[in-house]
Amino acid sequence: MATQNNFTSAVRSKRARRMTLAMAFILVSALILPTTGYLFPDLQLTAQAQQATGDANTRSDFWRVVREGGAGYSSVTGSATNLETNTLYNITGQNWRQIRNGLIANYGGWFLFLVLLAIIAFYSLRGRIELDQPESGVRVARWTFWERSLHWYTATLFIALSITGLSLLFGRVLLIPLLGPEGFSFWAGISINIHNTAGPFFAIGPLLMFIFWLRHNIPNATDVAWFFKGGGIVGRQHPSAGKANGGEKVWFWIVILLGLGAVCFSGFALIGWVQEYFGVEFTRAYAQLMHVVHAACALLWIAIFIGHVYIGTIGSAGSLDAMTKGHVSAEWAKQHHDIWYEEVKDADTQAQSGSTMEGETTA
Numbered sequence: 001m002a003t004q005n006n007f008t009s010a011v012r013s014k015r016a017r018r019m020t021l022a023m024a025f026i027l028v029s030a031l032i033l034p035t036t037g038y039l040f041p042d043l044q045l046t047a048q049a050q051q052a053t054g055d056a057n058t059r060s061d062f063w064r065v066v067r068e069g070g071a072g073y074s075s076v077t078g079s080a081t082n083l084e085t086n087t088l089y090n091i092t093g094q095n096w097r098q099i100r101n102g103l104i105a106n107y108g109g110w111f112l113f114l115v116l117l118a119i120i121a122f123y124s125l126r127g128r129i130e131l132d133q134p135e136s137g138v139r140v141a142r143w144t145f146w147e148r149s150l151h152w153y154t155a156t157l158f159i160a161l162s163i164t165g166l167s168l169l170f171g172r173v174l175l176i177p178l179l180g181p182e183g184f185s186f187w188a189g190i191s192i193n194i195h196n197t198a199g200p201f202f203a204i205g206p207l208l209m210f211i212f213w214l215r216h217n218i219p220n221a222t223d224v225a226w227f228f229k230g231g232g233i234v235g236r237q238h239p240s241a242g243k244a245n246g247g248e249k250v251w252f253w254i255v256i257l258l259g260l261g262a263v264c265f266s267g268f269a270l271i272g273w274v275q276e277y278f279g280v281e282f283t284r285a286y287a288q289l290m291h292v293v294h295a296a297c298a299l300l301w302i303a304i305f306i307g308h309v310y311i312g313t314i315g316s317a318g319s320l321d322a323m324t325k326g327h328v329s330a331e332w333a334k335q336h337h338d339i340w341y342e343e344v345k346d347a348d349t350q351a352q353s354g355s356t357m358e359g360e361t362t363a
Contacts, residue, residue, distance in 0.1 A: 096288035100295065105169055108299040115303045119310050129232065129316045131331050138330040140344060142322045147212070151323050154205030157198050162302050164191035164198075169295060199267045206260040209252070216243045217252040222339065232336065233311070243340045251308050258301055266294035 143151070167175060168191055176184045223246035229239035231247050239245075244252065268274050269290040275282040312319050318332035333341040 096292065099292055104292065104295050104299070105173070108296070109170055109173075111299065112303055112306075115306055119306065123310070123315065126233070128314060131317055131329070132238070132335055133331045135318075135329045135331050139327040140330055140333045140341065141327045142333075143326050145326065148323055148326055150205060150208055150212070154202065154209065157202035157205065158305065160198055161195060161202055162298075162305075164195040165295075165298055166302075167191045168195070196271055199264070199271070200273075203260060203264040203268075206255050206264070210256050210260070213244075213252060217249045219246075219249055222246075223249060233315075238335050238338075240339050241337045242343075243337065245337065247311070251304070254301065254304055258297055262297040263294060263301060266290040266297070270294060 168188060171184055171188055171191075175187065179187060220242075222240055222242060226239040226241055226246035229235070229237050231245065232238045233247075265274070269280075270287060272282065274280055280286070312323070316336075318329055319336075321328050321332075330341070330345070333345075
């Protein structure tokens with residue numbers, strides 16, 4: 001009995017030693033094996049490079065499919081023409097952000113700055129266009145009170161929309177350093193409300209201008225000659241012009257086509273009016289396209305507006321009277337709009353020195 005117990009104890013002791021050696025071997029191997037890379041660095045680098053290449057290829061293939069608009073399950077529903085329906089990953093937001101913050105905000109800001117510089121440089125070289133003859137006091141009615149009211153109504157809302165729109169476009173770069181994040185957030189909220197509210201009311205102005213002033217802004221051969229002679233701005237000649245000269249006609253059609261046709265239309269699309277009344281499906285890609293059109297065309301419009309303001313104020317003596325007083329001097333009319341002056345001088349002039357027109361009739 002004692003012999004059997006001794007044998008069993010010896011067997012158990014051997015098993016315990018074997019298990020102990022096995023655990024020790026596993027532990028030592030676990031500590032040593034990770035360090036073998038230091039013994040064979042070339043092999044380690046090669047393996048890492050192969051793994052990185054494999055991972056990169058896998059990721060590249062995946063994101064290539066994503067950027068190509070590969071189909072996949074999406075919870076976004078809509079018609080088959082909706083690019084977001086069943087799209088695995090919509091990348092239009094990233095593309096729109098790059099266009100908005102890069103192309104439009106960056107280059108658009110520099111464009112406006114260069115326009116201002118160009119006007120300042122031109123004024124420094126050319127100076128103000130003065131009247132060739134001193135004013136005699138004879139005045140000619142040019143715009144009625146109604147027409148002037150329409151002009152200033154449109155101009156006032158245009159300036160308000162320009163300020164709020166530019167604040168939203170350039171605010172993060174220009175206004176946050178001045179107002180701080182909280183101050184800019186407050187102003188941005190106000191700007192959005194003013195912009196979206198004033199926009200539809202503003203569109204009434206260009207629409208009425210088109211109706212009432214179209215007859216004065218039909219291009220003709222006189223306008224071609226006006227441009228070839230520099231419009232009286234470049235050089236010292238004063239080319240002939242009717243009620244509206246070539247430059248004013250260009251501005252009129254910019255207001256109608258670029259302003260009413262592109263800026264106002266895209267603005268209506270962004271606030272949902274186009275979709276509501278014309279049945280256009282409102283998608284993210286559609287909104288992004290309308291925003292790009294709205295911002296780019298508005299920047300171009302603002303730049304041309306700056307030139308319009310310059311010519312109508314400090315750029316030409318006597319021009320501002322037309323839209324502030326409703327009448328201009330006979331000397332200004334003969335110098336800048338001689339054809340129109342010949343048509344109205346007998347009916348709308350008063351020969352007494354210093355007198356002004358009481359009735360504001362239009363040609």
